[in-house]
Amino acid sequence: MATLTQSDSCYTEQFGPTLSFAPAGGWGSRQPDKLVKTHCCFCGVQCGIQLKVSDNKVVGFEPWEEFPVNQGKLCPKGVKRYLQNDHPDRLLTPLVRTDSGFRAATWDEALSKTVAAIKSIQGKFGKDAFAFLGGASMTNEKAYLNGKFARLALQTANIDYNGRLCMVSAGAANRMAFGVDRAANPWSDIPLAKALLITGANIAECFPILTDHVWRARDHGAKIIVIDPRITPIARTADLFLPVRPGRDSALANGILHVMIERGWIDEAFIAAHTHDFDKVRALVAKYTPALTERITGVPAASIVKAAEIWGPAETSMLLHARGIEHHTKGVENVLTYINLVLATGRIGKPGCGYGTITGQGNGQGGREHGQRCNQLPGGRDINKPEHREFIAKFWGVPEPELPKQGLTACEIMDAIERGEIKGLLSISFNPLVSIPDASRTRAALEKLEFLGCIDFFLSETARHADVVLAGSLQEEDEGTVTTGEGRCVRLRNSVSPPGDARVDWQIICDLAARLGNAAAFNYARPKEIFDELAAASKGGPIDYSGMSYERLEQNFGIFWPCPAPEHPGTPRLFEGGEFHHPDGRAKFHAFDYRPPAEDVDAQFPLFFTSGRVVSQYLSGTQTRRIGALVEQYPEPLCEMHPRLAAKLGVKDRDLVRVSTRRGEITVPAQVVTSIRPDTVFVPYHWPGRKSANLLTNRALDPISKIPEFKVCACKVEKVADAPAQPARQFPARSQRAASTR
Amino acid sequence: MNDALEFFIDPSRCIGCQACVQACGECDTHRGTAMIHLDYVHRPTGVQTTPVVCMHCEDPTCAKVCPADAIKQDEQGVVLSAAKPRCVACSNCVLACPFGVPKMQTSFDLMMKCDMCYDRTSIGRKPMCATVCPSGALFYGPRDYVEKFRREQPVNEFQFGAQTVRTKVNMMTAPGVKALPFDVADFLPFEALDEDPLALARAGAPDVADAAVWHELHDPKAELELICE
Numbered sequence: 001m002a003t004l005t006q007s008d009s010c011y012t013e014q015f016g017p018t019l020s021f022a023p024a025g026g027w028g029s030r031q032p033d034k035l036v037k038t039h040c041c042f043c044g045v046q047c048g049i050q051l052k053v054s055d056n057k058v059v060g061f062e063p064w065e066e067f068p069v070n071q072g073k074l075c076p077k078g079v080k081r082y083l084q085n086d087h088p089d090r091l092l093t094p095l096v097r098t099d100s101g102f103r104a105a106t107w108d109e110a111l112s113k114t115v116a117a118i119k120s121i122q123g124k125f126g127k128d129a130f131a132f133l134g135g136a137s138m139t140n141e142k143a144y145l146n147g148k149f150a151r152l153a154l155q156t157a158n159i160d161y162n163g164r165l166c167m168v169s170a171g172a173a174n175r176m177a178f179g180v181d182r183a184a185n186p187w188s189d190i191p192l193a194k195a196l197l198i199t200g201a202n203i204a205e206c207f208p209i210l211t212d213h214v215w216r217a218r219d220h221g222a223k224i225i226v227i228d229p230r231i232t233p234i235a236r237t238a239d240l241f242l243p244v245r246p247g248r249d250s251a252l253a254n255g256i257l258h259v260m261i262e263r264g265w266i267d268e269a270f271i272a273a274h275t276h277d278f279d280k281v282r283a284l285v286a287k288y289t290p291a292l293t294e295r296i297t298g299v300p301a302a303s304i305v306k307a308a309e310i311w312g313p314a315e316t317s318m319l320l321h322a323r324g325i326e327h328h329t330k331g332v333e334n335v336l337t338y339i340n341l342v343l344a345t346g347r348i349g350k351p352g353c354g355y356g357t358i359t360g361q362g363n364g365q366g367g368r369e370h371g372q373r374c375n376q377l378p379g380g381r382d383i384n385k386p387e388h389r390e391f392i393a394k395f396w397g398v399p400e401p402e403l404p405k406q407g408l409t410a411c412e413i414m415d416a417i418e419r420g421e422i423k424g425l426l427s428i429s430f431n432p433l434v435s436i437p438d439a440s441r442t443r444a445a446l447e448k449l450e451f452l453g454c455i456d457f458f459l460s461e462t463a464r465h466a467d468v469v470l471a472g473s474l475q476e477e478d479e480g481t482v483t484t485g486e487g488r489c490v491r492l493r494n495s496v497s498p499p500g501d502a503r504v505d506w507q508i509i510c511d512l513a514a515r516l517g518n519a520a521a522f523n524y525a526r527p528k529e530i531f532d533e534l535a536a537a538s539k540g541g542p543i544d545y546s547g548m549s550y551e552r553l554e555q556n557f558g559i560f561w562p563c564p565a566p567e568h569p570g571t572p573r574l575f576e577g578g579e580f581h582h583p584d585g586r587a588k589f590h591a592f593d594y595r596p597p598a599e600d601v602d603a604q605f606p607l608f609f610t611s612g613r614v615v616s617q618y619l620s621g622t623q624t625r626r627i628g629a630l631v632e633q634y635p636e637p638l639c640e641m642h643p644r645l646a647a648k649l650g651v652k653d654r655d656l657v658r659v660s661t662r663r664g665e666i667t668v669p670a671q672v673v674t675s676i677r678p679d680t681v682f683v684p685y686h687w688p689g690r691k692s693a694n695l696l697t698n699r700a701l702d703p704i705s706k707i708p709e710f711k712v713c714a715c716k717v718e719k720v721a722d723a724p725a726q727p728a729r730q731f732p733a734r735s736q737r738a739a740s741t742r
Numbered sequence: 743m744n745d746a747l748e749f750f751i752d753p754s755r756c757i758g759c760q761a762c763v764q765a766c767g768e769c770d771t772h773r774g775t776a777m778i779h780l781d782y783v784h785r786p787t788g789v790q791t792t793p794v795v796c797m798h799c800e801d802p803t804c805a806k807v808c809p810a811d812a813i814k815q816d817e818q819g820v821v822l823s824a825a826k827p828r829c830v831a832c833s834n835c836v837l838a839c840p841f842g843v844p845k846m847q848t849s850f851d852l853m854m855k856c857d858m859c860y861d862r863t864s865i866g867r868k869p870m871c872a873t874v875c876p877s878g879a880l881f882y883g884p885r886d887y888v889e890k891f892r893r894e895q896p897v898n899e900f901q902f903g904a905q906t907v908r909t910k911v912n913m914m915t916a917p918g919v920k921a922l923p924f925d926v927a928d929f930l931p932f933e934a935l936d937e938d939p940l941a942l943a944r945a946g947a948p949d950v951a952d953a954a955v956w957h958e959l960h961d962p963k964a965e966l967e968l969i970c971e
Contacts, residue, residue: 015826021774022773022774027770027773028770030770063770063837063873063874065873070876073874073875074761075761075876076759076763076764077762078874079764079765079768079874080764089957103876124925126797198853203756205759208757208761208877209876211757211878212877212878215877215878216878216891218895219891220891231788231926232789233756233758233759233791234757242929243926243929244929244944245943298930298931298942299929300930300931389774417936442782467743483806535758556879586810601943606940606942606943607939607940607943613755614829615758616759616760629774629873633760642939643786644927644939648939648940653786673785673786673788674786674787674788674925675788675926676926677926677942678927678930678939679939679940679942680943708858727755
């Protein structure tokens with residue numbers, strides 16, 4: 001039973017989060033032995049960065065101005081990311097649980113215990129009773145290896161990854177609309193667009209580097225439309241801001257298309273030659289008049305018309321979106337209704353014309369391509385398609401019937417653990433206790449597990465529940481590749497080796513596979529061999545890397561897939577000449593009527609609750625909550641609310657408020673600001689325990705993508721205490737001049 | 743330093759991410775302490791932030807008010823932090839600077855401020871803050887580029903009462919400045935302006951079933967009326 005064996009504070013004392021403020025060896029002694037050109041470990045932009053390495057420790061950074069995407073630019077996470085290295089909380093040995101916390105273990109003991117638990121659980125309850133959860137912050141090599149490990153060594157159907165909480169609605173919609181799952185354009189197309197429609201994407205805080213691309217478009221005369229319930233920093237100077245009511249996105253897109261059709265701002269020739277099903281959409285949106293759309297979405301009819309006036313006749317245009325429209329029980333429908341706005345204009349597959357979801361995780365794109373999803377095999381192949389199964393079975397040298405079938409998605413795995421159907425779990429680079437909605441249920445589910453194994457570099461809140469923790473590797477301690485949000489596969493360089501007895505993740509997976517009797521299929525000397533294998537496995541598949549090699553990636557600042565041959569230059573822009581990836585070469589429109597979110601406001605819970613990121617934190621905070629300067633920038637979650645709502649509730653800035661939903665409650669300080677809809681409150685999600693926004697959120701899933709509805713549920717807010725009194729302002733007193741400072 | 747490169751600040755581009763401040767603190771000469779700062783203008787009413795680096799005045803007020811003659815300019819016109827042996831930590835410069843730049847570092851009893859990354863600019867590189875700034879709010883490069891590609895205009899002359907201050911660093915100003923609304927309420931439908939915040943959320947909500955748009959939408963008669971209006 002994976003219950004905690006000591007108090008939370010005891011774990012915190014031993015394993016952190018501890019705040020690290022200064023580089024290894026201190027500020028004065030940072031003469032690097034080498035500068036390593038690699039990439040930041042946070043977010044799907046994957047900025048180029050040079051890490052300063054001294055004595056096998058990362059001691060600082062230097063901008064890498066030659067890398068074309070960010071040209072040396074970084075956000076605060078990138079600037080301070082090196083402080084995760086040589087960190088006091090770093091796991092240096094495997095751990096096994098005791099009656100009071102953990103004790104250090106040898107690798108032999110930890111691996112034996114893990115393998116014994118796998119065999120015992122699978123022997124008693126069947127192969128699928130043991131599940132595997134991976135992550136999208138890991139390299140392509142590890143994503144491929146996780147999938148292969150689950151299918152060949154664990155032989156379980158139940159493998160999925162934390163990208164299920166992130167980009168899957170966009171991925172599913174991309175495949176349905178275009179026949180392929182990738183942003184259609186390189187980001188270098190953004191500055192060429194004359195109209196930008198940014199919906200549900202807090203670009204300035206979640207992908208700060210892309211801000212410069214947006215501003216450059218504005219310099220060239222682009223009009224910018226931002227759709228969001230909050231005036232985010234990118235919305236502040238937008239030409240048009242549409243404050244959409246949470247959960248109403250598809251209605252808004254339908255309303256904009258209604259006006260475009262009425263005014264004739266659609267490309268009939270393109271629609272006829274390159275698409276299907278526009279008639280269904282035309283018939284559907286006929287009823288979405290500006291007046292009706294205003295009533296559903298809370299956006300003024302005049303603004304809806306204005307959006308169509310900017311977008312409709314534009315010469316070039318890009319649609320950008322992120323989790324804001326994707327984290328819904330109709331996430332796929334939202335994305336498809338927005339894609340309709342692109343297809344209707346025919347402005348795609350040309351310079352400055354197209355579409356892109358901006359992936360949130362470090363390898364959000366590559367992590368979803370190489371087979372660590374429950375419905376996917378390497379090369380973006382479909383686990384349910386006989387010819388795809390046959391290809392991979394042959395590639396791996398196993399009979400096709402032995403390949404597991406489609407399993408459960410990440411949240412469904414947690415539900416199955418709760419129901420007692422899944423008894424064992426191995427998790428790598430995933431902190432579901434903080435990141436899956438309805439955290440009380442996640443905790444209860446973890447406590448029901450007969451065995452929980454975690455591979456991680458820090459002891460995450462989830463790993464506190466583990467029976468065995470295998471000390472893995474930070475990004476800079478391994479090498480490999482990641483594929484950025486624009487579909488560019490880039491090379492990560494090894495900066496340092498793992499400290500203490502920690503090992504690189506892929507070796508741990510291979511060791512486990514060997515002990516499960518699969519040594520031959522998991523015999524790699526270095527990540528390059530895994531990459532060459534995954535590239536070969538992708539040959540002829542929907543996501544083709546077969547022309548890539550480490551050397552080519554290094555020479556070209558990365559390569560965009562598809563890249564089907566060693567002499568192929570890669571494909572920065574998809575769909576040129578209106579050629580889409582469905583078998584008939586056409587894109588598909590989808591007509592989705594608006595439907596309400598799974599949980600809408602009512603008399604008992606009268607306000608919308610929504611959640612998201614702040615610029616200084618990343619995902620569940622396992623890394624960024626340990627970096628002092630980032631924590632000081634935004635130390636604890638605040639509940640953003642509009643002054644009108646605050647006045648009604650009798651709340652003043654920094655008063656403590658209790659936010660409750662049908663699933664739980666948290667008490668946090670209020671931040672009273674005019675930059676949020678008066679009917680909505682926002683709390684960022686990076687924190688665990690009693691400050692966890694995911695105690696409140698709703699685990700209702702999109703029927704297609706199985707993404708949970710992070711972005712809208714119903715809540716109530718009550719004041720519980722006045723703001724703590726501010727200490728009187730102290731004027732700095734002159735200190736005694738210490739001899740040491742002179 | 744390459745004379746052709748100049749520093750440009752454009753608060754309209756600033757997204758408040760603090761990358762500049764965090765990166766400034768990374769300099770080995772000031773060991774984790776940033777020499778620049780970035781603040782919200784007024785967070786309750788908006789998300790506008792503004793980065794503050796030293797403007798490097800031609801005739802620096804901070805140096806003029808320094809009783810110890812501790813603040814020097816180099817031959818390129820860069821105004822340096824107070825010289826350690828001279829600074830008496832009186833804070834005159836902190837109070838006198840029209841841009842609010844210098845800060846007293848009480849732990850060192852020394853005024854420390856941005857020196858435009860002398861270690862980098864002196865070898866032809868960009869200052870750290872302007873290298874990492876993800877939004878281009880801090881930009882270091884040729885004036886030609888700014889004049890050709892940016893829609894804002896650079897100015898480097900400021901009037902503070904009777905005092906005219908000319909600076910080495912340029913501030914970008916928007917062409918045709920107009921007031922921008924910063925309250926979500928300004929973007930809502932007109933009728934919503936006087937509404938109870940709770941009522942705003944109601945359209946489509948199950949408990950207001952009969953009045954809700956969603957239900958009207960599924961009542962063919964009501965739908966017809968809506969389409970005809």
